[in-house]
Ligand SMILES: [Fe+2]
């Protein structure tokens with residue numbers, strides 16, 4: 466059972482796309498050690514109560530032989546070691562590359578074979594794998610105070626909508642709505658606040674960006690897929706580093722609208738974009754990118770970071786979040802050349818979403834909150 470600590474806090478640490486495998490060569494070994502150094506330092510400093518791997522964690526081959534299954538198990542054992550040896554509960558969402566070779570049920574079984582893994586597939590009848598929710602209970606363990614959703618954003622797809630990336634399917638959205646309704650009923654008719662974790666971002670991330678003016682082109686990013694002809698910069702008030710055009714699906718299947726209608730989700734965390742760490746409010750919901758927490762994915766080196774989220778038992782409609790980067794832990798990368806090593810790291814974010822003075826969601830769900838503090842460290 467996940468529950469708030471006696472100090473009324475619950476801390477979640479997110480590790481974005483690691484894309485690492487423990488069966489490394491010489492260069493890979495240094496990368497892997499840099500990744501473990503980041504995870505160890507972050508876990509020691511923040512002592513989280515739950516860790517979430519944001520998908521695309523490691524190579525997943527065809528798991529059709531005992532040897533291939535053993536290799537995958539060794540990979541999971543290796544990257545989860547810092548978390549497991551501290552006895553911290555953990556889970557993962559499926560990334561698009563986790564679907565490349567299938568065998569999702571077997572992957573889940575292998576994750577579940579590790580002590581402290583809370584990953585589950587609550588709805589095998591719907592699209593994707595390991596769609597589930599988990600409550601964070603009060604510190605006395607008596608009642609759920611907060612809810613966490615873990616959703617599979619699937620892999621690739623293309624139809625007349627010409628999307629490179631698939632979306633969260635209608636049956637998944639319906640499952641979420643039905644389950645959220647049951648949770649509300651069990652909570653005496655009151656909506657239980659929630660965060661959602663999934664690999665691929667929702668298209669609404671583009672609401673945090675605007676088209677770049679001609680003189681802004683050098684500091685802009687190119688949009689993804691159907692938006693590739695447009696260059697974007699962040700809108701004012703959006704904090705954190707925009708490193709690439711968000712690779713959300715081109716087709717909007719209404720997942721974000723469903724969150725607004727249901728009214729429980731105050732923030733959503735995404736991986737997939739290895740260099741994006743921006744975060745901002747769209748219609749009262751904080752959308753947070755979490756860049757890679759490793760060195761094996763495409764990235765700009767020392768920006769590798771972890772995202773930390775703190776929940777408050779006495780004030781569950783409020784949370785704090787921050788990113789802390791490899792360099793900010795005082796670590797030195799063995800796997801990077803001098804250029805990447807000297808990159809500065811000034812765009813880290815420290816967001817504080819506090820409660821209930823604005824009217825962002827008031828009309829839709831009877832919930833209101835605003836950003837109390839929204840600044841850089
Ligand atoms: Fe990835």
Ligand SMILES: [Fe+2]
Pocket residue numbers: 482521560561562664736737738
């Ligand atoms: Fe991905």
